[in-house]
Amino acid sequence: MIKSELKLIILLIITFLFFYRDAFTQSINNQYSFTRINLDIVGNKSTDELSRLWDAQKGFEGSVEMPFYYGNIQVGVRYIPYKENEYFYHDFSTFYYFAGWGKELNLPFHFRWYNGFKVGAYAMAFHDDSLTIYQKDETELAAGLNSRVSVEILKNIFLNAAADYTAVFTHKRIELFLISAGVSYSFKTPIWLKEFLK
Amino acid sequence: MKYFFLFIIFIFQFPLFCQSNPLENKLTQRQVITEAMIKAAGIQTISGIIYLADKWNFYSIDGYERDLSANNLSDFQRQNFIVMIDGQRIDDKVFDVQNINQLPIAIDQVDYVELINTPQIYNGEYTENGLIDIHTKTPAKGLSARVFQGVGDQTGDPGPYSFTQYKSPNVDKMGYNLAAGVSLSTKDWYLNAATKIEQNFATDPEVNNRVSNLFPSYNKAEMTSTFYKLNVNALGGNQEILIGNTRHYDFFFFKPYGDEIPVNRYFKHVGLSGLIKPGNNYDIKYSAVYSTSEIGQWENNLNIDFNWQEVNYYAKLEGDYFTRDLFLTAGAGYRKLTGESPKDLFKKNLETKNLYGRADLKLSDNFIQSAGLFAVNSGGNTAMKGYLKNYWDLGSSGFLRSSYTYSERLFQEDANYWYWNQQGYSFNAQENFAPLIYGNIGTSRLYTADLDYGKDFDSTLSLSFGISYRHFSNYYIESQSYQYYDNQSSFYAPVEIFTNSNLKVFGGYAEIQYRIIPNLTQKIYYSYQKDFWGSPIFRDIWAELPVHKFSYTVNFMPSPDFGIWAKINYASATTWVDYKYAGLQTGEQYKMKVLPLLIADVSVQKWLWERRIWLNVLFRNIFNQSEKYIPIGVSNTLRFYLQIQIHLDSIL
Numbered sequence A: 001m002i003k004s005e006l007k008l009i010i011l012l013i014i015t016f017l018f019f020y021r022d023a024f025t026q027s028i029n030n031q032y033s034f035t036r037i038n039l040d041i042v043g044n045k046s047t048d049e050l051s052r053l054w055d056a057q058k059g060f061e062g063s064v065e066m067p068f069y070y071g072n073i074q075v076g077v078r079y080i081p082y083k084e085n086e087y088f089y090h091d092f093s094t095f096y097y098f099a100g101w102g103k104e105l106n107l108p109f110h111f112r113w114y115n116g117f118k119v120g121a122y123a124m125a126f127h128d129d130s131l132t133i134y135q136k137d138e139t140e141l142a143a144g145l146n147s148r149v150s151v152e153i154l155k156n157i158f159l160n161a162a163a164d165y166t167a168v169f170t171h172k173r174i175e176l177f178l179i180s181a182g183v184s185y186s187f188k189t190p191i192w193l194k195e196f197l198k
Numbered sequence B: 001m002k003y004f005f006l007f008i009i010f011i012f013q014f015p016l017f018c019q020s021n022p023l024e025n026k027l028t029q030r031q032v033i034t035e036a037m038i039k040a041a042g043i044q045t046i047s048g049i050i051y052l053a054d055k056w057n058f059y060s061i062d063g064y065e066r067d068l069s070a071n072n073l074s075d076f077q078r079q080n081f082i083v084m085i086d087g088q089r090i091d092d093k094v095f096d097v098q099n100i101n102q103l104p105i106a107i108d109q110v111d112y113v114e115l116i117n118t119p120q121i122y123n124g125e126y127t128e129n130g131l132i133d134i135h136t137k138t139p140a141k142g143l144s145a146r147v148f149q150g151v152g153d154q155t156g157d158p159g160p161y162s163f164t165q166y167k168s169p170n171v172d173k174m175g176y177n178l179a180a181g182v183s184l185s186t187k188d189w190y191l192n193a194a195t196k197i198e199q200n201f202a203t204d205p206e207v208n209n210r211v212s213n214l215f216p217s218y219n220k221a222e223m224t225s226t227f228y229k230l231n232v233n234a235l236g237g238n239q240e241i242l243i244g245n246t247r248h249y250d251f252f253f254f255k256p257y258g259d260e261i262p263v264n265r266y267f268k269h270v271g272l273s274g275l276i277k278p279g280n281n282y283d284i285k286y287s288a289v290y291s292t293s294e295i296g297q298w299e300n301n302l303n304i305d306f307n308w309q310e311v312n313y314y315a316k317l318e319g320d321y322f323t324r325d326l327f328l329t330a331g332a333g334y335r336k337l338t339g340e341s342p343k344d345l346f347k348k349n350l351e352t353k354n355l356y357g358r359a360d361l362k363l364s365d366n367f368i369q370s371a372g373l374f375a376v377n378s379g380g381n382t383a384m385k386g387y388l389k390n391y392w393d394l395g396s397s398g399f400l401r402s403s404y405t406y407s408e409r410l411f412q413e414d415a416n417y418w419y420w421n422q423q424g425y426s427f428n429a430q431e432n433f434a435p436l437i438y439g440n441i442g443t444s445r446l447y448t449a450d451l452d453y454g455k456d457f458d459s460t461l462s463l464s465f466g467i468s469y470r471h472f473s474n475y476y477i478e479s480q481s482y483q484y485y486d487n488q489s490s491f492y493a494p495v496e497i498f499t500n501s502n503l504k505v506f507g508g509y510a511e512i513q514y515r516i517i518p519n520l521t522q523k524i525y526y527s528y529q530k531d532f533w534g535s536p537i538f539r540d541i542w543a544e545l546p547v548h549k550f551s552y553t554v555n556f557m558p559s560p561d562f563g564i565w566a567k568i569n570y571a572s573a574t575t576w577v578d579y580k581y582a583g584l585q586t587g588e589q590y591k592m593k594v595l596p597l598l599i600a601d602v603s604v605q606k607w608l609w610e611r612r613i614w615l616n617v618l619f620r621n622i623f624n625q626s627e628k629y630i631p632i633g634v635s636n637t638l639r640f641y642l643q644i645q646i647h648l649d650s651i652l
Helices: A004-020 A049-053 A191-197 B002-013 B022-027 B035-040 B047-052 B159-163 B205-214 B417-423 B536-542
Strands: A034-044 A054-056 A059-068 A071-084 A092-106 A111-126 A137-154 A157-168 A174-188 B030-034 B056-059 B067-070 B082-085 B110-116 B131-136 B142-154 B173-185 B189-201 B220-234 B237-254 B259-279 B282-297 B308-322 B326-341 B346-364 B367-378 B381-393 B399-409 B436-438 B444-456 B461-479 B483-485 B490-492 B496-517 B520-534 B548-559 B562-571 B597-608 B613-620 B639-648
Touching: A034 A071, A034 A157, A049 A054, A049 B159, A059 A092, A059 A174, A071 A111, A092 A137, A111 A157, A111 B159, A137 B142, A137 B159, B022 B346, B022 B367, B022 B381, B022 B399, B030 B035, B035 B047, B035 B110, B035 B597, B047 B056, B173 B639, B205 B259, B205 B490, B259 B490, B346 B417, B461 B536, B496 B536, B520 B536
Parallel strands: B082 B131, B436 B496
Antiparallel strands: A034 A059, A034 A174, A054 A071, A059 A071, A071 A092, A092 A111, A111 A137, A137 A157, A157 A174, B030 B110, B056 B067, B110 B131, B142 B173, B142 B639, B173 B189, B189 B220, B220 B237, B237 B259, B259 B282, B282 B308, B308 B326, B326 B346, B346 B367, B367 B381, B381 B399, B399 B444, B444 B461, B461 B496, B483 B490, B496 B520, B520 B548, B548 B562, B562 B597, B597 B613, B613 B639
């Protein structure tokens, strides 16, 4: 039986190989040439045990994206609060600090399609005064895949719709299926930032 | 003693000594691990470097400290490999237990590491159990500063399920590492000052249950170190002063006791070494070291206190004469080790003297030969060690290298707990830790033979393989059939020592390195070793070493500032006979047989700000297998490590 980690790794490898065909055709001189800032509202569509025991609220995700080798690199943070429901477990907030990489393809009518993966630290803060300082926070590894369709509505301004799968490697796995919508703004990367990144 | 001083006088009257020996580079069976390799693999601690040592085996109980065995030169019971920093011997061990993380340097100070894999004379030491020489970086001119921070986290925390029916133990952080340093450098001298903090957490249930028995309040082991190095280019060579100290609040696994004991360890080192070059064909190497290694009390339920200190004085003088085709070495060393337990009014000295000589000869354009003789005297007993090494350059067909060695070793050279116990020292645990010794512990003998072949087909493909033979004779082997005490989660067994134990081992390895494209290299390594004759107890202990090891490493550096590294490691199952009853007594929680390891790691590195900032993320054990090395050790699963290094060179 293939473990879930192995399945995820295979998916990541397939994602990489899919874009690897033109990997060496794209000039790396293009690196960091533009910066794109993404802001999205995130909704939870998970059906796992976590979503049964807590009610996930609307969340937010902000990220910065720029060309990096054969695709785009992303760094960002996603915030989703969880509220108690009929099970009365105390509330907690999650902050997912991630880095990701993917490839964006141009589609007709100014549409673009980005597919990639994210890896990061999934921090959880539990809101209960009865907890000790050591029990109030926890951080765990998380990784997943994401897909985004965007359209340029004004010069350098995009509307986005995305789907995201994130696995959090807790003892009992958390598997999140998320959808999001938002806007992006793209601009030429300042020279000082390019120099810093090299 | 008089012979020692006569030899010193003889050395000073004879034209002497040399610096780097070009012939030695070809004759020595060693592995060099560079800073680039360490960075690619995302390693954060000094002992983590052993992950990259192909011919060394290790096991770890807590996932942080590692016990080592070099190239089948010893089992895990004796930890007598030699450790050096910049060629200066560092004795941070207490008894014969070494934790190289206690060396007062951090990972970002390492330039490269030399691992000597067969017995030979190296910097005035005889490397019968292997040697690790860590070379620190030479700082950039002017004032420079650096900072290193790293953290590791194991997956498998309970997360929000901690408050539900799905609750599970918290596995917490793997470690936290912080280091900083400044350096000042001119054309003729430089000064390094550095400090480091390392924390490790006993959160894995298999360790935490035992630790909690003696130490219920806290689970964090913490170490702080400082290090200073002054290097002066004078008298034709480098003269170096190394000063370092380490304070380590540690959960010290002490095998005779069977469990971890909270201890307060303190190590300090002051050493002077260097090279003087009086003539074009002569040089003199010297070294003088004072160090202390203490193991004291850290509060614990049973008030266990080793109350032990080892004070070490060490001096070495060596002379070399060399020409293009000849390298001659003669040297002498003296060591005084004082073992002291103030509470018990115990204080005894152990003196060791050694004399050695070595000749490397280029007998023809394609043949180099080296022979060395090393004599150790202690307490009226003398042990002789020697070797013969050959190197044939086969031109376009590659090279062939051989090594034949014979090493005697005195019981005093081990200076372990059993030695001091026989002198009258015993720590204060209630159990009786006087071993039952069958026979007399005498001088042990080790015969080794190694034959290597290597060939570079072109600039992209190289191949090497070799075979080895080991014959251990008259060794002493510890045996403990641990019993498990469920109410304390602890192990205990009286110690039996079997003398006159023998073993013969055959081994072999093969390595292929292939560069697919200019920035993508890969390496395949396989090794095999198996005992085929010997005393039953020795053969049982040798089963702690894996028979088969395989690794595949790939390193992709599309540009100098970005790289991806991956490694798959396989090691066959091991058997730990001391825990033969543990499986039955613990409901198979601690089984004698440790399953094969299949570990895959991925590391990504990125330089920023024109190589001033370096970032790394390492995913270790990405297939989330149980990574366990010893029955009572942690079972590490998928974990990730982050680190940042900042190098501000020549800021003034």
